[in-house]
Amino acid sequence: MNKDTAVILLGRGGYSNAPNEQMNRLVEALRESGAHGLATTAFIDGGSPALPDALALCAARGVARALVVPVYLPSDRNLDNWLNRTVRRWLHHNAAADFTVHMRPPLADAPELAAAVQALAARYADAPGAPLSANKASPNSPEWSRIPPHSYHALLCRGPRCNAAGSGEIAQVLKQRLKAKKMGDDAVLVAQTGCLYPCNLGPVMVVYPEGLWYGGLTVKGVERIVEEHFEGGKAVARYARYPSQQRQQRPTEVEQV
Numbered sequence: 047m048n049k050d051t052a053v054i055l056l057g058r059g060g061y062s063n064a065p066n067e068q069m070n071r072l073v074e075a076l077r078e079s080g081a082h083g084l085a086t087t088a089f090i091d092g093g094s095p096a097l098p099d100a101l102a103l104c105a106a107r108g109v110a111r112a113l114v115v116p117v118y119l120p121s122d123r124n125l126d127n128w129l130n131r132t133v134r135r136w137l138h139h140n141a142a143a144d145f146t147v148h149m150r151p152p153l154a155d156a157p158e159l160a161a162a163v164q165a166l167a168a169r170y171a172d173a174p175g176a177p178l179s180a181n182k183a184s185p186n187s188p189e190w191s192r193i194p195p196h197s198y199h200a201l202l203c204r205g206p207r208c209n210a211a212g213s214g215e216i217a218q219v220l221k222q223r224l225k226a227k228k229m230g231d232d233a234v235l236v237a238q239t240g241c242l243y244p245c246n247l248g249p250v251m252v253v254y255p256e257g258l259w260y261g262g263l264t265v266k267g268v269e270r271i272v273e274e275h276f277e278g279g280k281a282v283a284r285y286a287r288y289p290s291q292q293r294q295q296r297p298t299e300v301e302q303v
């Protein structure tokens with residue numbers, strides 16, 4: 047029993063509920079084991095909570111340490127390094143001296159995984175189940191041949207850096223505000239994307255037809271964009287950023303200067 051230890055299962059998200067449901071099942075199994083003080087999920091991209099939010103939850107619950115256990119495949123060395131740096135920066139800004147975070151190796155490096163896959167393959171070879179029958183029907187929905195009419199196309203980044211900077215909450219607020227104003231896909235067609243490139247300005251959103259970039263989005267910022275840009279037709283200058291060779295800053299950083 048490690049009641050002073052929290053386990054954070056770290057996965058990659060997606061744009062349906064399936065990743066959340068699968069991760070929740072794994073977390074539930076950990077909770078039922080009763081072996082740890084706390085078990086929770088975190089998502090690198092495309093899902094919530096982001097890792098910094100999960101760490102904040104663990105620290106607030108008063109456990110002594112958090113084990114971050116990656117449960118996604120395949121791993122990526124660059125991403126692993128960035129995650130380490132992200133956790134270290136979070137510790138620098140947030141954690142009490144007696145709270146420690148331990149990043150465990152990628153799932154792909156765990157010897158137990160190879161053994162589990164081997165056992166699974168052997169079991170399936172013995173009992174392969176019914177074969178699929180051939181079917182001429184297209185796997186695609188006819189709906190996917192349509193470009194829905196829309197006034198604005200908003201590309202909201204849910205890549206790793208924007209996710210860690212809070213784009214999960216931005217996505218939720220954007221959805222709620224548009225719904226409250228009865229603005230459907232025909233008004234604003236929202237697409238959540240992977241990394242759009244200027245990660246240091248995250249959370250980032252690009253709005254077409256203007257091709258306008260918004261950076262350093264906050265809850266208040268996205269509420270203003272819905273009202274002033276999508277409803278009123280006027281860009282919100284405070285969050286607008288323009289392509290340039292110059293390095294730029296988030297609005298909050300500009301204010302601090």
Ligand code: FES
Nearest residue numbers: 203205208242245
């Ligand atoms: S993760 Fe959003 S711009 Fe890179």
